[in-house]
Amino acid sequence: MCQYKHIERSIGEYIAARYRRAVEVGIGNNPDAARIVAAAGALALCTDIRPGIRHEGLTVVTDDVFEPDLRLYAGADLIYAVRPGVEMVPPLIALARRIESDLLVYHLGCEIYEDGGEVLDCGPVLLHRYHRRP
Incomplete structure (x- = not known):
């Protein structure tokens, strides 16, 4: 578990x-x-599809990335996800395009979407930038 905390x-x-x-x-x-x-x-806020998630000091709202409430993301310069299911990446890309933000994804293991986007080295981990804001 200690290794995962270093990643985050x-x-x-x-x-x-x-x-x-x-x-x-x-x-x-x-x-x-x-x-x-x-x-x-x-950090503007965090989202999850499951209602009732709470983390002290963080704003967490319920939203479905497959049918996102664009008002939640307005003004963000970054959308990011840590270990999302690969099926979430296409709607994340679409969302980032719509609001004109960067999209960074940290994948689980060797899982990537299509060509993996632009790979960014952030020390001990690799992030994938699938969209860059204009």
């Missing part, structure tokens, strides 16, 4: 250093990256 810390630090208004999609029970981004003042 690296992701959170990378995002916190580069973005001003991020939204994490699919936070589930893993708030570590979001907490780091929030501490830097760069």
Whole structure:
């Protein structure tokens, strides 16, 4: 488990250093990256399809990335997801295009979507940028 926390810390630090208004999609029970981004003042909110998810100090709202409420993401310069199911990547790309934000994904294991997008080295982990804001 310690290894996973190091991954989330690296992701959170990378995002916190580069973005001003991020939204994490699919936070589930893993708030570590979001907490780091929030501490830097760069987290707008987190979403998950399951209602009732709460993490102290974080705003978590229920939303379905397959039918997103665009108002939740308005003004975000980044949408990111940590270990989403690969089936979530196409709607995440579509969402990032619609709101003109970057999209970063940290994949589970060796799972990637299509060509893997632009691979970004953030220390001990690789992020995949599937969309870059104009």
